[in-house]
Amino acid sequence: MSKKRVGLALTGSFCTFEQSLEAAKTLIAEGWEVTPIFSENAYSTDTRFGRAKEWVDTFESLTGNKCIHNLVQAEPIGPHKLLDLILIAPCTGNTLAKLAYGITDTCVTMSAKSHLRNGGPVLLAVSTNDALGGSAKNIGMLLNYRNLYFVPMKQDAPDIKPRSVVSDFSRIPKAANAALEGKQLQPIFL
């Protein structure tokens, strides 16, 4: 049987890159072909959570695939049916807003748009401090969109960050298989 192909898109929630890496390892162990996709910010920003180039190198060497990191590289995903699933993990508040409002000015939103063109599934692993604030309306809109799914999520630190929500990255493989079948893994909120 041919491998299931996932585009694993990282956006600029740098503190969760390590969790995304662990999810990528599990997906590969379960037989997925993983192609990394880095938002322009993720691709170019060095932070206290690591140097951008080192993250890119780590994901490329783990997956054996070059990463997609600009609009031109992302555009053929739909027309050439390159992937079965787009997984945005982590998905920032910024990218949630763009997806909700149809703004396609990053390689991650371009990848999603290109894949949605064919009715392909897009799975979001939210990681943002304002999920229950400024991003709440965007999450609400996206919950109502066809072919968009969420990795189950929860408030990660309600006492110190009362509006913050992060997906449970350990549930990515189950959520990915469900999304491929057109289903939302439940419960969405943990």
Ligand SMILES: Cc1cc2nc3c(=O)[nH]c(=O)nc-3n(C[C@H](O)[C@H](O)[C@H](O)COP(=O)(O)O)c2cc1C
């Ligand atoms: C160190 C650091 C950590 C960040 N963590 C988050 C985060 O967890 N969630 C989030 O939504 N934005 C976070 N941001 C802000 C995003 O990186 C910023 O909104 C950026 O424009 C996102 O672009 P992208 O969605 O295209 O990757 C962080 C920024 C920095 C510098």
